Amino acid sequence: MSEEIFDKLAQAVIAGEPEEAVELAKRALDQGLDPLTCINEGLTRGINRVGELFSTGEYFLPDLVIAGDAMNAGLTILEPALVGDQERETPGRVVLGTVEGDIHEIGKTLVGIMLTANGFRVTDIGADKSAAEFVAAAKENGATLVGASALLTTTMPEQQQIIEALEEAGLRDQVKVMVGGAPVSQSWADKIGADGYAENAMSAVALAFRLIDAPA
Numbered sequence: 001m002s003e004e005i006f007d008k009l010a011q012a013v014i015a016g017e018p019e020e021a022v023e024l025a026k027r028a029l030d031q032g033l034d035p036l037t038c039i040n041e042g043l044t045r046g047i048n049r050v051g052e053l054f055s056t057g058e059y060f061l062p063d064l065v066i067a068g069d070a071m072n073a074g075l076t077i078l079e080p081a082l083v084g085d086q087e088r089e090t091p092g093r094v095v096l097g098t099v100e101g102d103i104h105e106i107g108k109t110l111v112g113i114m115l116t117a118n119g120f121r122v123t124d125i126g127a128d129k130s131a132a133e134f135v136a137a138a139k140e141n142g143a144t145l146v147g148a149s150a151l152l153t154t155t156m157p158e159q160q161q162i163i164e165a166l167e168e169a170g171l172r173d174q175v176k177v178m179v180g181g182a183p184v185s186q187s188w189a190d191k192i193g194a195d196g197y198a199e200n201a202m203s204a205v206a207l208a209f210r211l212i213d214a215p216a
């Protein structure tokens, strides 16, 4: 039963059907299914398949756009069900965004959702944000952690720009930097002097706890 709804959620993303994704997400919650599993086994599986279809030339840019819309539509229903008690003491303040020149936002949004669900105060500054915007948000929000997402090989160097801008602003000692995104790796993180790399939203949470030295 749950497998069927996960498959349908994935299919709604693959077919680019936001309304269907919303309906299915609501139905899944009504049935008491775990929202995180719905995201991982449904929506994320769908968007990953869309990536494969794009790579093999079976899907084109408009297909990616509508698939992204369907994924985000499903997330708007599932996210509130994930987010826990807002009043509890927070392990840390995080500024999260996608780097300049890069409009991919789904992965970064998922990381934000998972961090929020684990008690972090997350300021999501959005996509296509400059190093200066990351630094300004870190200052304004008293962040102890910055998460920078890059999905394009051409925008990965912007992650290094953020680290340098934090150094120039005199904030590097107080702010840890974690990087992620499909083309990013641990060796890239090491090369640019980031404090950590996370492969997915779950490992981003574990990394965030580790970097700010808080018990998970």
Ligand code: HCB
Pocket: 044, 047, 048, 050, 051, 052, 054, 055, 061, 064, 065, 067, 068, 069, 101, 102, 103, 104, 105, 106, 107, 108, 110, 111, 146, 147, 148, 149, 150, 151, 152, 153, 154, 178, 179, 180, 181, 182, 183, 197, 198, 199, 200, 201, 202, 204
């Ligand atoms: Co886009 N795109 N795209 N795209 N896109 C990719 C990324 C390619 C890999 C597709 C391909 O060629 N196979 C490719 C990049 C190739 C490369 O450089 N290596 C690509 C390209 C080329 C492009 C355009 C240049 C296409 C064009 O215009 N010709 C263009 C870029 C425009 C721009 O940014 N300036 C483009 C546009 C788009 C959209 C707008 C149509 C759409 C985004 C919609 C949106 O975000 N609202 C889109 C999409 C959807 C994709 C794919 C299919 C999925 C990306 C995604 O959301 N994945 C992607 C193919 C793929 O990656 N398989 C394709 C799902 C999320 C959950 O995974 O890796 O983003 P994630 O995030 C994970 C993980 O990395 C980690 O946790 C997340 C959650 O588990 N993580 C972090 C991410 N950020 C982190 C930060 C941290 O601090 C810690 C962990």
